[in-house]
Amino acid sequence: MTKIIKLKEINPEIIQLVHNHLREGEVIAYPTDTIYGLGVNVFSPQGLHKLAILKGREHNKPFSILYSSVERLLSDFSSVLNEYQKFFVSRLLPGKVTLVLPAPPEKKFPPEVVMDNHVGVRVVAHAALNKLFESYENPVTTTSVNPSGMPPARNKGEILGYFKNKVSLLIYDRPVRKVSVSTVIKVAKDSFHILREGAVSIFEIIKKLER
Numbered sequence: 619m620t621k622i623i624k625l626k627e628i629n630p631e632i633i634q635l636v637h638n639h640l641r642e643g644e645v646i647a648y649p650t651d652t653i654y655g656l657g658v659n660v661f662s663p664q665g666l667h668k669l670a671i672l673k674g675r676e677h678n679k680p681f682s683i684l685y686s687s688v689e690r691l692l693s694d695f696s697s698v699l700n701e702y703q704k705f706f707v708s709r710l711l712p713g714k715v716t717l718v719l720p721a722p723p724e725k726k727f728p729p730e731v732v733m734d735n736h737v738g739v740r741v742v743a744h745a746a747l748n749k750l751f752e753s754y755e756n757p758v759t760t761t762s763v764n765p766s767g768m769p770p771a772r773n774k775g776e777i778l779g780y781f782k783n784k785v786s787l788l789i790y791d792r793p794v795r796k797v798s799v800s801t802v803i804k805v806a807k808d809s810f811h812i813l814r815e816g817a818v819s820i821f822e823i824i825k826k827l828e829r
Contacts, residue, residue, distance in 0.1 A: 619783055620778060620781070620782055620783055620784075620785050620786065620787070620788050621786065621787050621788070622774070622787075622788045622790055623635075623636075623787060623788065623789050623790065624789075624790055624791075625648075625649060625746050625747070625750075625789050625790060625791040626746070626791075628746065628749075628750055628789075633750055633753070635787075636750060636754075636787060636789070637753070637754050639786050639787050640657070640658065640659045640662070640665070640754065640756075640758060641659060641662075643658065643659065643662045643663075643664030643665040643668065644658070644665065644668075644786035644787070645657070645658050645665060645668050645669055645672060645781075645784070645785050645786060646658075646758075646785060646786060646787040646788070646789065647763050647777055647781070647785045647787070647788045647789065648747060648750075648789040649744065649747060649789065649790070649791035649792070650684075650740075650742045650744055650747065650760065651712075651713070651714055651742040651743045651744045652714050652742075652794075652798055652799055652800050652816070652817055653762055653763070653770045653771075653772075653794050653797055653798070653799060654762070654763040654770070654771055654772075654777060654794065655684070655759075655760040655761060655762065655763065656669060656672065656673070656759065656760075656761050656762070656763055656781075656785070657684065657758035657759050657760060658758060658759050659756050659758060660683050660727065660728070660731060660756050660757045660758060660759060661728065661756050663728070665759075666681075666728060666730045666759070669681065669730075669759060669761070670730065672765070672781060672784055672785075673761060673764075673765060673766050674765050674766050674767075675766040676766075678733070679733075680729075680730060680731050680732060680733045680737075680738065681730055681731050681738075681759040681760070681761050682716050682731070682737075682738035682739065682740055682759070682760050682761065683727075683731055683737060683738070683739055683740070683757040683758065683759055683760060684739075684740050684741070684742065684751070684757055684758050684759070684760040685739060685740070685741050685757050686741070686748045686749075686750075686751040686752040686754070687741060687748060687752065688707060688708060688711050688712065688741050690757075691707065691711070691739055691741055692704060692707060692708075694722060694725055694757075695707075695719055695720075695722050695739075696722075697722050697723075697724060698719070698720040698721070698722045698723075699719065699720070700807055702807060702808050703719065703805050703806075703807070705827075706805050706810065706827070707719075707805075709826050709827055709829070710803070710818075710823065710826055710827075711740075711741040712741040712742055712743040712744075712748075713741075713742075713743055713818065713826075714742075714743070714798070714800050714801065714816065714817035714818050715740070715800050715801045715802070715803055715816075715817075715818050715823075716738045716739065716740050716800045716801070716802045716803070716814075717738070717739050717740075717803055717804075717805055718736050718737070718738050718739075718802065718803065718804040718805065718813065719736060719737060719738075719739055719805055720735060720736055720737075721735050721736055721737045731759065736804070738802065739757075740760050740800065746791075747789075750789070762799065763776075763777050763780060763781070764780055765780060768780070769797070770794075770797055770799070772793055772794040772797060773793035773794065774788065774790055774793075777790075798816060798817040799814070799816040799817065800816050800817060800818075801814065801815060801816035801817055801818040801819075801823070802814035802816065803823070810823075
């Protein structure tokens with residue numbers, strides 16, 4: 619049965635509960651600064667298998683991953699990023715973007731989150747959520763709460779309508795007023811390319827880089 623937890627009621631005991639569910643290969647749902655996301659431990663084969671079944675998505679479409687801070691992200695990816703890419707990360711994150719970066723070979727990310735030796739990463743502008751995950755040892759997946767081909771869930775009723783008893787925990791904040799996915803940007807050695815338009819426009823991106 620899906621256990622519902624209000625984000626504003628998070629305490630150390632609940633944080634430990636959430637972390638234990640992730641360690642056990644369970645799927646959780648959580649709010650972000652765009653839409654609700656589905657999370658499993660990135661290094662849990664069991665969790666990734668459950669998530670793929672829930673989403674019903676193609677094997678060649680990887681899941682993005684969520685970090686609790688820019689510092690943790692840069693630490694994990696420092697071996698493969700040059701100064702331009704690190705600058706890009708520091709200017710655009712936290713925010714409503716997914717950055718597609720080279721995969722650091724020493725991290726051994728599973729194939730479910732890697733495509734063409736690149737990984738999509740997020741750090742959301744959501745302080746309470748970041749606090750929830752800051753002491754967890756691994757990144758978690760971040761993908762919209764919906765079966766592939768269906769609209770993203772906007773509220774508790776829609777989340778449970780899609781995945782009641784299939785998601786172990788629902789960390790609930792508030793309904794999503796406007797469904798807007800993250801902008802997906804591939805960051806090369808000296809340039810960037812928008813793969814999916816979303817919540818952040820090209821004009822906002824350029825403004826952040828020039829700031």
